[in-house]
Amino acid sequence: MHPERVYFYGTCLVDLFYPEAGMAGIRLLRRAGVEVLFPDGQTCCGQPAFNCGYWEEARGVARSQVALFPLDIPVVLPSGSCAGMMRNHYPELFHGEPDEARVRAFSGRVFELTQFLVDVLEVKLEDLGEPVKVTWHSSCHALRDLGLAGQPQALLGQLANVEVAPLARERECCGFGGTFSVRHPEISGAMACDKAADAVATGASRVLSTDGGCLLNVQGALEAKGAALRAQHIAEFLWERTHAR
Amino acid sequence: MHAETGFRESAAQALGDPQIRANFRRAMDGLMAKRAAQFPDPADLQALRSLGTAIRARSLLKLPELLEQLEASCLRNGIQVHWARTCEEGNELILGLLRARGATRLVKGKSMVSEEMGLNHFLEEHGVEALESDLGEYIIQLDQETPSHIIMPAIHKNKTQIARQFSQKIKDAKYTEDVDELTALARKVLRRKFLEADAGLSGVNFAVADTGTLCLVENEGNGRMSTHVPALHIAVMGLEKVVETLEDVAPLYALLTRSATGQAVSTYLNLVRGPRGPGELDGPREVHLVILDNGRSRIYADPQLRATLRCIRCGACMNHCPVYTRVGGHAYQAVYPGPIGKILTPQMEGVGVRHELLHGSSLCGACSEVCPVEIPIPEIIVRLRREATHRDPGSSVEGRGTGRTATEDLAWRVWAAVLSRPGAYRFAAWCATRFRNLIPGGLPLLKAWTLARGKPVPARRSLQERVREEGIPHG
Ligand code: SF4
Numbered sequence: 001m002h003p004e005r006v007y008f009y010g011t012c013l014v015d016l017f018y019p020e021a022g023m024a025g026i027r028l029l030r031r032a033g034v035e036v037l038f039p040d041g042q043t044c045c046g047q048p049a050f051n052c053g054y055w056e057e058a059r060g061v062a063r064s065q066v067a068l069f070p071l072d073i074p075v076v077l078p079s080g081s082c083a084g085m086m087r088n089h090y091p092e093l094f095h096g097e098p099d100e101a102r103v104r105a106f107s108g109r110v111f112e113l114t115q116f117l118v119d120v121l122e123v124k125l126e127d128l129g130e131p132v133k134v135t136w137h138s139s140c141h142a143l144r145d146l147g148l149a150g151q152p153q154a155l156l157g158q159l160a161n162v163e164v165a166p167l168a169r170e171r172e173c174c175g176f177g178g179t180f181s182v183r184h185p186e187i188s189g190a191m192a193c194d195k196a197a198d199a200v201a202t203g204a205s206r207v208l209s210t211d212g213g214c215l216l217n218v219q220g221a222l223e224a225k226g227a228a229l230r231a232q233h234i235a236e237f238l239w240e241r242t243h244a245r
Numbered sequence: 246m247h248a249e250t251g252f253r254e255s256a257a258q259a260l261g262d263p264q265i266r267a268n269f270r271r272a273m274d275g276l277m278a279k280r281a282a283q284f285p286d287p288a289d290l291q292a293l294r295s296l297g298t299a300i301r302a303r304s305l306l307k308l309p310e311l312l313e314q315l316e317a318s319c320l321r322n323g324i325q326v327h328w329a330r331t332c333e334e335g336n337e338l339i340l341g342l343l344r345a346r347g348a349t350r351l352v353k354g355k356s357m358v359s360e361e362m363g364l365n366h367f368l369e370e371h372g373v374e375a376l377e378s379d380l381g382e383y384i385i386q387l388d389q390e391t392p393s394h395i396i397m398p399a400i401h402k403n404k405t406q407i408a409r410q411f412s413q414k415i416k417d418a419k420y421t422e423d424v425d426e427l428t429a430l431a432r433k434v435l436r437r438k439f440l441e442a443d444a445g446l447s448g449v450n451f452a453v454a455d456t457g458t459l460c461l462v463e464n465e466g467n468g469r470m471s472t473h474v475p476a477l478h479i480a481v482m483g484l485e486k487v488v489e490t491l492e493d494v495a496p497l498y499a500l501l502t503r504s505a506t507g508q509a510v511s512t513y514l515n516l517v518r519g520p521r522g523p524g525e526l527d528g529p530r531e532v533h534l535v536i537l538d539n540g541r542s543r544i545y546a547d548p549q550l551r552a553t554l555r556c557i558r559c560g561a562c563m564n565h566c567p568v569y570t571r572v573g574g575h576a577y578q579a580v581y582p583g584p585i586g587k588i589l590t591p592q593m594e595g596v597g598v599r600h601e602l603l604h605g606s607s608l609c610g611a612c613s614e615v616c617p618v619e620i621p622i623p624e625i626i627v628r629l630r631r632e633a634t635h636r637d638p639g640s641s642v643e644g645r646g647t648g649r650t651a652t653e654d655l656a657w658r659v660w661a662a663v664l665s666r667p668g669a670y671r672f673a674a675w676c677a678t679r680f681r682n683l684i685p686g687g688l689p690l691l692k693a694w695t696l697a698r699g700k701p702v703p704a705r706r707s708l709q710e711r712v713r714e715e716g717i718p719h720g
Pocket of ligand 1: 555556557558563619620
């Protein structure tokens with residue numbers, strides 16, 4: 001079933017740090033023949049407060065966001081972590097609340113971008129770029145919380161001129177973990193540095209991911225190392241490779 | 246055992262020690278590879294995990310009943326059963342047993358519950374020598390250290406460190422870095438101790454309610470020696486260790502050895518069914534089982550937290566934990582380190598005092614992904630973080646509500662106020678993007694972040710601004 005219209009949810013990190021990735025996500029969806037609606041008033045999915053145990057505060061923010069998506073159409077996010085929050089944790093967060101049913105219905109419509117492109121839209125990509133070597137880092141939340149199962153890799157696999165170099169300890173956390181990175185900066189920093197070193201060792205020119213948090217963290221560590229390698233959101237990369245200039 | 250410095254400081258200290266970091270990274274990479282090799286087929290692994298989870302969940306569901314049954318079966322087998330509500334009670338009980346028999350020399354097989362009780366220290370204060378006979382435990386006992394891993398207590402040390410230590414602390418020992426020679430050296434010391442000991446103490450991996458059998462998994466034979474050579478054998482276990490029948494043991498055992506050390510089977514599996522019978526030539530004359538609560542019945546009472554007690558102490562969660570790999574077991578300053586320790590310790594000692602520990606997780610989920618009995622560790626961490634800052638009337642978590650600070654409270658309130666008002670968010674976003682280069686790197690949170698990373702700089706224009714310019718419909 002190919003939906004006609006979807007909502008796009010930008011997420012706070014994409015909004016502030018990776019707007020290009022957001023635009024690329026919207027363009028990929030539009031090119032696949034879907035009309036994209038971007039409701040005004042988007043802020044944050046509420047995950048930081050939820051993970052820290054401040055559920056009342058998380059609920060307040062979540063409630064304000066759910067209200068922005070009244071139509072019964074899919075909600076697509078360029079972030080596995082926020083998608084996991086909205087899809088799997090909203091029902092828990094609103095358990096026993098008067099609006100539980102409404103929130104559950106919303107959660108059932110939430111998709112991560114690559115998941116939506118592969119599973120629902122079954123997009124076929126044509127690579128228009130020069131040969132390039134990239135490497136792939138999975139976001140822990142996309143992988144284990146949301147349960148992303150190879151969709152990003154499937155998309156990259158469609159690109160004829162893109163070589164994906166295996167990243168050592170690919171499934172190991174980069175150390176972002178939201179508030180973890182500021183509460184335990186030493187441990188988090190050590191994890192980010194190791195991830196950056198593993199990425200550099202692949203010889204790739206970019207390390208790709210689905211999540212703004214990982215990108216911010218790994219990019220920060222790469223900069224501290226003075227590495228030429230750059231972290232990039234997969235949506236931005238996919239768009240870059242597949243649109244005629 | 247209590248923390249003098251916080252998790253954060255001790256973690257930072259460990260991070261600054263390249264030797265520790267290298268030792269752990271090497272050891273954990275090896276253990277992860279070994280486990281993976283034992284589970285080549287994901288479907289088989291999942292089938293076995295589901296079985297293991299079901300067995301542990303069923304055992305816990307019937308826990309009170311099974312404990313009664315265990316007591317009756319043990320008594321039938323001639324094993325005397327004792328109950329200890331607290332660690333102090335457990336220590337006194339054991340001391341009483343030893344004193345009544347004039348025992349002053351105790352050899353110990355590996356037992357995390359006895360670590361939990363601080364038994365060695367207690368006994369030594371009361372004139373009983375307690376000698377660890379597991380090689381790893383022996384190594385750390387020589388240095389008066391605590392275990393840094395629940396399966397491999399001395400994993401933080403490398404060969405050279407152990408060689409140096411043995412040559413200094415064992416009488417007449419020559420310096421050697423040959424692993425076989427080092428092992429032989431320890432064995433020589435320990436063999437004599439086994440023969441001289443008045444009593445042996447061991448842990449219990451599974452206690453079978455139906456038959457009154459105590460199962461002990463081990464690799465060195467020291468478990469067999471401490472349970473069979475001395476005339477008096479004392480087994481200690483947490484009250485959650487009970488399973489229903491012997492059939493339950495097989496899948497749990499298969500999960501335990503593979504998850505822990507990547508072995509298909511361990512070298513030894515001891516099944517203790519009671520003291521030496523008439524006409525038998527070996528085995529202890531007396532067997533006692535001490536069953537410890539220490540907060541477990543409180544954990545048991547909460548349906549969500551109860552999953553914590555499914556744990557079979559395989560250590561896979563720590564082997565796969567990126568935080569544990571970086572800082573090692575001692576940084577946690579707890580008997581049980583790593584992910585399982587992160588949920589068990591605060592439940593035993595109180596969520597308020599262990600607030601920092603609860604936040605030392607990126608919630609990456611590697612632990613629950615490998616846990617053979619599928620304990621949802623990240624979920625429980627989030628639950629406990631909530632308990633630390635809220636005083637839910639229905640909850641019985643120790644120390645709930647005591648981790649709350651005014652600053653943090655205020656921070657979350659401001660956060661929620663900004664993010665549930667689109668206008669406020671838009672203004673904040675506008676400021677962040679317009680003054681992107683002016684944001685001072687010295688801001689408290691940013692400063693911490695930039696210890697090891699470049700400063701994150703917001704984009705020139707936010708996505709919402711871009712979307713508006715491109716005329717994407719709002720809906
Ligand atoms: S929590 Fe799971 S993985 Fe960790 S020690 Fe217990 S059983 Fe093993």
